[in-house]
Amino acid sequence: MNKYQVNKKGYYGPFGGAYIPEMLYPNVEELQGKYLEIIQEESFQQEFNELLHDYVGRPSPLYLAKRLSQRYGVNIYLKREDLNHTGAHKINNTVGQILLAERLGKKRIIAETGAGQHGVATATVCALKGLECVVYMGEVDIARQAPNVARMKMMGAKVVAAQSGSRTLKDATNEALRDWINNPVDTHYIIGSVVGPHPYPDMVAKFQSIISQETKRQLLEKTQNDSPDYVLACVGGGSNAAGMFYHFLDQEDVKLIAVEAAGHGVESGESAATTALGKEGVLHGSRSLLMQTADGQVIEPYSISAGLDYPGIGPQHAWLFKSGRGTYVSITDDEAMQAGLRLTQLEGIIPAIESSHALAYLEKMSFRGGETVVVCLSGRGDKDLDNYTKYFGL
């Protein structure tokens, strides 16, 4: 497993590391020193698996989407992360991290959120465990994601508006990091994606790896073969893709396809296609690919999907891209919206617009026929109904 996994120093090839100010060092060092040991403990594993089963509702189904499959002449399996409690894959990670925070003796939880899915998943596990929860969310996002803000508040979380910079996800992450600097002892920061300083990218990927672990078992049951031809997932920071790819990384015959958001088009100036537009850089504690100006200032990305609207990408993804293990492509707003509607009408499943990006790439693939394709349906579209109805004038 070593080639595509993190090394002891926290790097994936040239990417990763822990580019953090000294103020965060004790917290991050504590995590680096303890996370593997804690998550391997039997009592941790038992509680984690129990919660995933009884609270989150795992295993999530692997569903053979017959009408969608007919369209392409292949067998398309949807990994139904949309059926998880709170409606997306995000909760796999927050359940893991809250158990870790408890074992580290932390009393206070902070998180960043863009569209609010990770914020809701964090507020949920904090309510479950009775821990104080503060969620940073860009002022702009608070205005456009009111239902998720209400959910967080109902669960007892304090939602703090990030008013700096462009007042979206990147700035919410900055504010969460500032909070952590100012509260170095009692607080755990639950990062929602495979970004941040080591060990976050690896830790979050490990908690999300349940997605591919189940997929392999379910494929074996359904097809007598646990190796699909293709695995697709959308990528913002990249947590659902990291989990969806995890147990396939070493099977080089399984093609891994990561779908970024092209927004209005890769060259339009309004895009979030990090591998196409980014250069090596450092943001939020890790070295990876980053959308930035020639002067090294971070560029504000754009996508219709708030969950893919991030200027960077997890360091493991940067490495999978650079090493050629993964294929990184992008899908525009329009292509994604059409794919969302298509799945709804063919299968009766309304996907999150993030997941629609992965589905949209099926249109661009050339199949010989009969291949097995797994698509991670990372979230449900309830939160996007406004967007869908406005877009299609329904």
Place this chain on the structure above:
Amino acid sequence: MQKENIINTGTDKRLLSIYYTAGYPTLDSTLDIAEQLERSGVDFLEIGVPYSDPVADGPVIQRSSQTALENGMTVQTLFDQLQELSTRVTIPVFLMGYFNPVLQFGVENFCKSCREVGVTGVIIPDLPLYEYEELYQETFMKYGISNVFLVTPQTSDERIRKIDNLSNSFIYLLSSNATTGKNLHVNNQAELYFERLKSMKLKSPLVIGFGISDAKTFQKATDYATGAIIGTAFVNILGQQNYQDKIEGFINNIIFPAP
């Protein structure tokens, strides 16, 4: 006039350093402010290289960075302005900024440019010890550029020793674990921390920063350390009308406090 390249620790003077953001309040104000600070009696300077995502900074320095970027400040523009540094300023100058703009400029190119214009050293909060040692120490040394490390109340003695060994100008002692712009409260805990550092008898001088804003906090901090750095309180002055007329008074109030 000779440009000093090390901070002068040879006297009993309490050293005062001032931080301000390059390109703020106007693109061309950088060197004029430096000259005025030197004339007012400041011992060394930290000029901030603005960045879009300054996670260690509070709202005041964040806003100054944003304005500086809107004014058009870049790393290259700053080095262009600093071409006149050695002819206009004699006190040591450090550049303080985040790692990504340095990385894009090229670490070697950055160190080389620092040397060419007479910058003594750099403070890059998000370039940690391990990455510095593994990847960049050689380059910094090649151009004789000091890298200044931060120490916080949570930094272990072992790590402080290591930082001391890698330092060749001063150690930047954070008054507390906080972002910039909070007030210093010297309570028992802070005193114990400053005493602990003092008693370690490190080879590098200690300079306390974060939370120093006036004569009182400056005196407190320099009871324990060679010097202290004022940032946010000074950047606030720069945000005012006719700030040029207020710089000397601000500095005087710190160096020569009213009894």
